[in-house]
Amino acid sequence: MTSTEKIIIGIDAGTSVIKAVAFDLSGRQIATASVRNRYTTGDDGSATQSLDQTWLDCASALRGLGEKVPDLASRTAAIAVTGQGDGTWLVGRGNMPVADAWLWLDARAAPTVTALAGGAQNRARFEATGTGLNTCQQGAQLAHMDRFAPDLLDRAEAALHCKDWLYLNLTGLRATDPSEASFTFGNFRTRQYDAVVIEALGLDHRRGLLPEIIDGSETTHPLTSEAAKACGLLAGTPVCLGYVDMVMTALGAGVRSGARNAACSTIGSTGVHLRAKSVADVQLNREGTGYVIALPIPGIVTQVQTNMGATINIDWIIDVAAYLMAEAGKPASHADLIARIDGWFAESRPGAVLYHPYISEAGERGPFVNANARAGFTGLSMRHGFPDLLRSVVEGLGLATRDCYAAMGAMPEELRVTGGATRSVALRRSLSAAVNAPIRQSRREETGAAGVAMMAAVAVGVYSSMDDCIADWVTPLLGDPETPDASEAHRFDRLFSAYTDVRQAMAPAWDKLAEAATTSPVGA
Numbered sequence: 001m002t003s004t005e006k007i008i009i010g011i012d013a014g015t016s017v018i019k020a021v022a023f024d025l026s027g028r029q030i031a032t033a034s035v036r037n038r039y040t041t042g043d044d045g046s047a048t049q050s051l052d053q054t055w056l057d058c059a060s061a062l063r064g065l066g067e068k069v070p071d072l073a074s075r076t077a078a079i080a081v082t083g084q085g086d087g088t089w090l091v092g093r094g095n096m097p098v099a100d101a102w103l104w105l106d107a108r109a110a111p112t113v114t115a116l117a118g119g120a121q122n123r124a125r126f127e128a129t130g131t132g133l134n135t136c137q138q139g140a141q142l143a144h145m146d147r148f149a150p151d152l153l154d155r156a157e158a159a160l161h162c163k164d165w166l167y168l169n170l171t172g173l174r175a176t177d178p179s180e181a182s183f184t185f186g187n188f189r190t191r192q193y194d195a196v197v198i199e200a201l202g203l204d205h206r207r208g209l210l211p212e213i214i215d216g217s218e219t220t221h222p223l224t225s226e227a228a229k230a231c232g233l234l235a236g237t238p239v240c241l242g243y244v245d246m247v248m249t250a251l252g253a254g255v256r257s258g259a260r261n262a263a264c265s266t267i268g269s270t271g272v273h274l275r276a277k278s279v280a281d282v283q284l285n286r287e288g289t290g291y292v293i294a295l296p297i298p299g300i301v302t303q304v305q306t307n308m309g310a311t312i313n314i315d316w317i318i319d320v321a322a323y324l325m326a327e328a329g330k331p332a333s334h335a336d337l338i339a340r341i342d343g344w345f346a347e348s349r350p351g352a353v354l355y356h357p358y359i360s361e362a363g364e365r366g367p368f369v370n371a372n373a374r375a376g377f378t379g380l381s382m383r384h385g386f387p388d389l390l391r392s393v394v395e396g397l398g399l400a401t402r403d404c405y406a407a408m409g410a411m412p413e414e415l416r417v418t419g420g421a422t423r424s425v426a427l428r429r430s431l432s433a434a435v436n437a438p439i440r441q442s443r444r445e446e447t448g449a450a451g452v453a454m455m456a457a458v459a460v461g462v463y464s465s466m467d468d469c470i471a472d473w474v475t476p477l478l479g480d481p482e483t484p485d486a487s488e489a490h491r492f493d494r495l496f497s498a499y500t501d502v503r504q505a506m507a508p509a510w511d512k513l514a515e516a517a518t519t520s521p522v523g524a
């Protein structure tokens, strides 16, 4: 068997879909199998997911891949796993789940975030982690559970993240990776836990819940025979624990290539905007927001600002349209309506309607943190119709992207983009005009799975360094630069100035609305 026939499987356990993707050793995608992910939301702001179901769905995706790739089990050189970040996946005795996981979408920790963010030690915590506190994070969620549901933590033996839970099921080992460990509980300079951070979160007495940190690009563990049976693979196959999906996706999409650091935006359910840099170049902002997330490259991290919601804003307005069409007796599928977005956009005229894309129930986290922030249109008149609303939602994603980069220094000279919505020409043009920089869209279909598979490729010695791997797996798939239209860039300069004015002015109103919502009688 030649080396090109060997396969690396990348698993990307996302919030909407769990995917298993087969790549050959030079990075060519061979096949993909996926299972829709399921989670539950509640009126109390909860967003939870079954641990057992997640593992079953992951195993089912792997078996599905086996149905598509001949001799997958014997050809698999390594399996690598990444997944949705943040959130709290508690396991107790016998590695049994303690409760359903609290996802990154879970808003229940909001009061604890407010209390901790006002604490005397919060700046020291931020200086170490490089990461502003928000409701998504495990640190805030554990601190909240410690105050309001201590029994959960009393019954737990380890606090894991999604990919860590899957790694535990694949290998039997409780561990986490350097990225989530350092931005949540540690220091991005050392990639280790940091006592100052754990103390600032008030979690000294829960320190024992934090698992061992392992770097998947250096260390793998063998697939257990039980997991092998469940997934249709061979026991002993090396398994690599990836970094959090946000940086795996960026790695696969070109946040670094040709040994150069670049900027990359993922326009997925959430919008993630990252700049790769060396540790010494990280500039921590005064407001204490954003993330610093390690890359699996020595000394290189990403400085990150992330919008809580990106494509969920598009889905929201499309769902409004779908509802009206169904009421009118002309039902249309989500996919049909998504396909019409560029057409509607072209029908509307470039104007001055703003949309702030804070549609998530959890508010916003980048470049500012406010659990009460909510979406809104500004500047509507009688002349505006549905295509104009749609345009402003798409342009709002461009403005939110610019807002995030503005909080990290100068605008990028080139922006690499990935995510389902970047298939839209209108969205790519809006992003390009908003940051006034050329855009390069990665032609890589599954950037997250590719990013984590690249870690396995380095771990099992297919490449001697990540930069060598990037040269084969990433650089050749970068699309040609799409340059911004000068007059559009000028319009976006003006829109952006109004955009920041409006979002700053709205903060007290959002607080009043949140209060009104909590004091409204149920059913009123």
Ligand SMILES: Nc1ncnc2c1ncn2[C@@H]1O[C@H](COP(=O)(O)OP(=O)(O)O)[C@@H](O)[C@H]1O
Pocket: 017, 268, 311, 312, 314, 315, 338, 339, 341, 342, 419, 420, 421, 422, 423, 424, 427
């Ligand atoms: N052509 C498009 N125009 C605008 N938005 C799009 C387009 N395609 C996808 N999207 C947005 O991205 C979301 C995810 O799309 P999907 O095709 O499922 O992406 P992925 O492959 O990343 O899962 C959609 O629900 C929609 O909000």
Ligand SMILES: O=P(O)(O)OC[C@H](O)[C@H](O)CO
Pocket: 013, 014, 015, 016, 083, 084, 085, 086, 104, 136, 244, 245, 246, 268, 269, 270
């Ligand atoms: O599951 P997706 O939307 O790909 O990723 C979610 C992120 O990891 C999350 O936003 C981290 O807070």
